[in-house]
Amino acid sequence: MDHGVNQSRSISAHISRRRLLTASGSLALAAIVVQACGGQSPAAPAPTSAPPAPAATATSAPAAAPAATAPAATATTAAAAAAPAATPTAVAAPATTGAVLAVDNNIKGKLEIFSWWTSGGEVEALNATYAVFKKYFPNVEIVNAAIAGGAGPGGNAKAVLKTRMIAGDPPESFQVHLGHELIDTWALTDKMEPLDDLFKSEGWVEVMPKQLIDIASANGHIWSVPWNIHRANILWYNKKIFSDVGVQAPTTFDEFFAVCDKVKAKGIVPLALGESQPFHTAHVFETILLGTLGGDGWSGLFNGKTAWTDPKLTQALDTLKKYFNYVNPDYLSINASEAATLVDKGGAAMTINGDWTDGQFKSEKFADYGYVPSPGTTGIYDTLADSFGLPKGAKNRDAALDFLRVGGSKEGQDAFNPLKGSISARTDADKSKYGEYQQWTMDQWTKNQLVPSLVHGAAAKESWVTDYVNTMNTFAAKQDTAATLKALQQNCADAGGCK
Numbered sequence: 102m103d104h105g106v107n108q109s110r111s112i113s114a115h116i117s118r119r120r121l122l123t124a125s126g127s128l129a130l131a132a133i134v135v136q137a138c139g140g141q142s143p144a145a146p147a148p149t150s151a152p153p154a155p156a157a158t159a160t161s162a163p164a165a166a167p168a169a170t171a172p173a174a175t176a177t178t179a180a181a182a183a184a185p186a187a188t189p190t191a192v193a194a195p196a197t198t199g200a201v202l203a204v205d206n207n208i209k210g211k212l213e214i215f216s217w218w219t220s221g222g223e224v225e226a227l228n229a230t231y232a233v234f235k236k237y238f239p240n241v242e243i244v245n246a247a248i249a250g251g252a253g254p255g256g257n258a259k260a261v262l263k264t265r266m267i268a269g270d271p272p273e274s275f276q277v278h279l280g281h282e283l284i285d286t287w288a289l290t291d292k293m294e295p296l297d298d299l300f301k302s303e304g305w306v307e308v309m310p311k312q313l314i315d316i317a318s319a320n321g322h323i324w325s326v327p328w329n330i331h332r333a334n335i336l337w338y339n340k341k342i343f344s345d346v347g348v349q350a351p352t353t354f355d356e357f358f359a360v361c362d363k364v365k366a367k368g369i370v371p372l373a374l375g376e377s378q379p380f381h382t383a384h385v386f387e388t389i390l391l392g393t394l395g396g397d398g399w400s401g402l403f404n405g406k407t408a409w410t411d412p413k414l415t416q417a418l419d420t421l422k423k424y425f426n427y428v429n430p431d432y433l434s435i436n437a438s439e440a441a442t443l444v445d446k447g448g449a450a451m452t453i454n455g456d457w458t459d460g461q462f463k464s465e466k467f468a469d470y471g472y473v474p475s476p477g478t479t480g481i482y483d484t485l486a487d488s489f490g491l492p493k494g495a496k497n498r499d500a501a502l503d504f505l506r507v508g509g510s511k512e513g514q515d516a517f518n519p520l521k522g523s524i525s526a527r528t529d530a531d532k533s534k535y536g537e538y539q540q541w542t543m544d545q546w547t548k549n550q551l552v553p554s555l556v557h558g559a560a561a562k563e564s565w566v567t568d569y570v571n572t573m574n575t576f577a578a579k580q581d582t583a584a585t586l587k588a589l590q591q592n593c594a595d596a597g598g599c600k
């Protein structure tokens with residue numbers, strides 16, 4: 102039985118209805134119809150030929166101020182309510198290939214969105230998506246069901262989501278990493294609707310990189326909408342501390358530890374680490390492995406070409422052990438985001454983490470930071486991507502589909518990503534909306550070797566990630582290299598990756 106075909110038909114029905122509401126999208130509509138029939142679009146509007154946004158509607162868009170502070174741990178209604186426009190009106194046609202978002206007052210009810218985005222940068226970015234959604238679908242009530250601490254196995258978000266999915270009570274949509282987390286945990290277990298038609302009608306097949314669509318796909322269907330592209334292997338540093346100590350950004354492990362020594366000699370903590378929620382040690386070790394094995398060696402850990410008994414594994418663990426000589430002493434009682442705050446407040450010189458740190462620094466109004474690929478990883482992009490899909494049984498399916506349309510749109514991506522620290526999952530991003538780090542890394546993405554992140558769901562199935570993160574959390578507490586090496590080999594065997 103192919104669930105995909107029937108589900109896709111009803112997505113088409115949803116999209117066709119939406120087309121009728123698009124007052125100014127006739128060019129785009131012609132293009133979409135041709136694309137939907139499998140042809141090339143002769144009339145795909147060039148960026149400059151897109152119809153201008155009607156002034157009246159552009160100014161009536163609700164400006165939902167991103168929350169400057171703390172996360173909504175409990176469900177809250179997001180985005181300021183806007184006075185609904187009297188009639189459906191085309192608004193701010195995105196200057197790009199694909200569908201046009203238009204105001205639709207007929208989409209109503211609750212839209213519950215589930216994620217683990219509760220830190221600075223994450224909250225503002227999510228609110229930016231909500232604000233774009235409310236602009237077009239003002240009569241929908243967004244329920245932000247974000248739960249803190251979900252990235253690692255110690256966190257609640259993934260466990261709560263699983264319980265709800267198994268109980269047949271899915272949210273309208275939820276955050277999920279592209280790659281194995283999406284495919285193995287949700288798509289192949291028949292919990293999601295395929296989104297092939299949505300990708301065609303919105304023009305995403307043309308504007309999203311093939312690598313991303315490929316990792317969102319399995320069994321001939323596409324299962325979720327990429328919201329962003331994140332990079333895991335970045336060393337962030339406090340520029341003032343670096344200039345006070347008189348050091349340059351290191352690129353090799355030798356340079357890195359030389360900088361650590363000089364910073365430590367001045368009485369400053371060199372490296373900020375936060376392991377109160379298991380994850381950061383696993384993340385740092387992922388980057389050390391990458392810097393030790395290289396891109397191909399790293400990828401080989403997941404396709405059987407690199408053995409987990411390789412002597413370089415021991416070398417990488419020795420490097421991690423050395424790393425612990427330079428971390429803040431309270432690393433077991435603060436989390437990774439609090440570790441980044443230490444750098445921002447001058448309490449530590451550096452931290453290795455993904456580029457959500459760029460979003461956090463922006464959120465904390467900290468601008469004096471530098472960044473460089475983590476030691477040994479110049480030219481390599483340790484990649485992950487957040488996405489949202491359509492769970493089977495979503496109560497407000499229409500609103501869920503429109504949420505996905507907003508998230509995948511140029512407008513949605515260019516609202517969310519500049520605040521999140523990630524780059525757009527589309528090739529037509531408006532670069533001027535992004536910060537210095539992001540403009541740099543956008544360029545890197547096109548030139549670097551792309552490899553999948555383990556900790557963030559791309560490289561291996563979720564049970565392996567959980568085991569790996571727990572193994573490294575134990576290392577953080579005990580720093581027992583031999584036991585950790587054995588445990589890592591066992592994790593691989595348990596996941597079926599090491600025969």
Ligand code: GAL
Binds near residue numbers: 217223331455457557
């Ligand atoms: C990642 C996620 C990012 C960011 C990070 C820290 O797994 O993809 O979006 O939120 O966790 O929470």
